[in-house]
Structure formats: structure tokens, C-alpha cells
Amino acid sequence: MEIVGNRAIETAAIKYVIMRELEAGRTAYDVRGTGAPADVASPPRMIEVKAYGKSARGTDLWLEVRQVEEALRNADFWIYVVENVRQGDPNRFTLKMLGGEHLHKLLKRAKEQRYYTVPWPVADYDALA
Incomplete structure (x- = not known):
């Protein structure tokens, strides 16, 4: 079943990451x-x-x-980049994990933007013609 909405996609991805961390023997939990x-948090990660x-x-990572x-x-x-979430089946999600030297190498090219x-609440959006 397709997952609709940014928050729902994020929540599904976080649940997936927690499951994968548990499979790796770490105790993970949502700290949003x-x-x-x-x-x-998945100590020590x-x-x-x-x-x-x-x-x-x-794409760039924000x-x-x-x-x-x-x-x-x-x-x-x-x-952890979790892809292909919208389609809804966690068995078809993909996971890319960036850490350590690999992450530091990417961060050397980071560009700060302000x-x-x-x-913009939905009620305000809907009130406009």
C-alpha cells in the first residue's frame, strides 16, 4: 500500500531503520x-x-x-538513507549507510546555506483562491 505524505514516509523509514538496527544486535529507538x-539512537550510534x-x-543531503x-x-x-519508501513494502526499501571516513569525506564538500x-498551515493554503 502506497505511503502518502512526508511525515508518513519519514516515520516508515525510521521504523525500518530501528528494525535493521535490532537485526544488527543494537537497541534502537526513535528520539525525534x-x-x-x-x-x-542506537548506542553507540x-x-x-x-x-x-x-x-x-x-540528490544532495540536507x-x-x-x-x-x-x-x-x-x-x-x-x-542512513532509506529509499523507495513510498511504495510501502519494507522488503523493497533500500538502505545506504554513511559513517566514519566516508561521511567525513562527503562533509569536506559541504556548503553552508542559510x-x-x-x-504554511493547510488551513491557510486552503483559504486562498
């Missing part, structure tokens, strides 16, 4: 909304999950400043 620098409805091939800082100081910071996000 706790002030943690990433989405999943801290994992930022990037969820994609289809493929992430050729990270918060605190995530880049954490990745540079914490050797156990990882980015921007603002302005909340």
Missing part, C-alpha cells in the same frame, strides 16, 4: 522531538535518517548545522 541531533519516496541518487557539527565530533554519528522556513 527530544532535542537529539538525529532521529534514532546516533543516526540521522533521510527518507526518500523513490531514489536519492544524484543537514542541519548541529548535525554537521555532531558528525564532525562524534565518530558514531551516521546518516534560509528560513515559513510554516
Whole structure:
């Protein structure tokens, strides 16, 4: 069954990552909304999950400043890219895990950008002609 909406795709990807971490023998849990620098704690790893409805091939990874800082100081910071989530079957999700020297190599090419996000509630959107 197709997964619709960014939050639902993200939640499915995080559940998938937690399952994969459990299979690897680590105890993982969702830490969104706790002030943690990433989405999943799986000691000793801290994992930022990037969820994609289809493929992430050729896209940039968007990270918060605190995530880049954490990745540079914490050797156990990882980015897990979960792809093909929208179609809904976890058996068909793909996972790319970025950590250690590989992640540090990518971070050397990072470009800081400053921007603002302005909340635009659905009610406001719907009120416009």
C-alpha cells in the first residue's frame, strides 16, 4: 500500500531503520522531538535518517548545522538513507549507510546555506483562491 505524505514516509523509514538496527544486535529507538541531533539512537550510534519516496541518487543531503557539527565530533554519528519508501513494502526499501571516513569525506564538500522556513498551515493554503 502506497505511503502518502512526508511525515508518513519519514516515520516508515525510521521504523525500518530501528528494525535493521535490532537485526544488527543494537537497541534502537526513535528520539525525534527530544532535542537529539538525529532521529534514532542506537548506542553507540546516533543516526540521522533521510527518507526518500523513490531514489536519492544524484540528490544532495540536507543537514542541519548541529548535525554537521555532531558528525564532525562524534565518530558514531551516521546518516542512513532509506529509499523507495513510498511504495510501502519494507522488503523493497533500500538502505545506504554513511559513517566514519566516508561521511567525513562527503562533509569536506559541504556548503553552508542559510534560509528560513515559513510554516504554511493547510488551513491557510486552503483559504486562498
